[in-house]
Amino acid sequence: MFRARVLLGAPPAVVILALSGCSSHWGCTDTTAERGEAGVSVQVEDTSGRRLGVTAEVVGWRLERHPQVPSEGDKVHFHYRFDGAAPASGPAVDTCAVDSERVALGCQTVSSxxxxxxxxxxxxxxxxxxVEHPEQVAEVLMIPNDQSYGRRPTCEQDIKDGGGMHPPKPAGRGDQL
Incomplete structure (x- = not known):
């Protein structure tokens, strides 16, 4: 009853907003950041492209059998370094083994x-x-986009608290880097 009295004296636009509740997509938008240029050493950036003052670098890699599963054959064993990152909760970047054409053969996210x-x-x-064909690996590259906060809800998942800028989709096999 109280709600009806309040709405009677309200302008029509306010009534429409009040009645629509959280079911409306009005105001909730999802956008995705553009994937940055992959490299052996990258300056990590947030979803707006702003550099975070953190460098992520592949400092070495080699093909070898994993000591816990040697029967699975050669895998890419890589070493990485983050400079300028907080020890407890810092950025995360996608790291990919690529062939000579910079096509991803396998990727995963590594966190500082x-x-x-x-x-x-x-x-x-x-x-x-x-990777399916380890003999094709020519390089291991990192992508500068910070993936650590990529789990923010989308509008579809949470209309009230979702939306905003999201990191690019994580890199995967077949992506051209």
Missing amino acids: SGAWPEPDGSLTGDDWLA
Whole structure:
């Protein structure tokens, strides 16, 4: 009853907004950042393209058998480094093994929070990439877009709190980098 009295004296635009509730898509928009240029060393950037003051770098890689699953054959064992990242919760970037044409053969996201602190303040780590044809790997590259906050809800998932700028879709096999 109180709601009806309030709406009777309200302008029509306010009545429409009040009655529409959270079911309207009005005001909720999803946008996706453009994928940055992949490289061996990249300046990590947020969804607006602003650099975060963090460098992510592949410091080395080689093909070898994983010691826990040697029967699976060669995998790409790579070492990485983050400079300028916070140890507890820093950025995450996609890392991909690519062929000579820079086509991704396998990718995964690596996070600075999963790396170990070094005396110089950097964070270092290593990981493995499984690729179908390891003999085709020519390079291991990182993509500068920070993926650490990519789990923000979309408008479709949460009309009230979703939306906004999202990182690009994570890189995957077959993507041209």
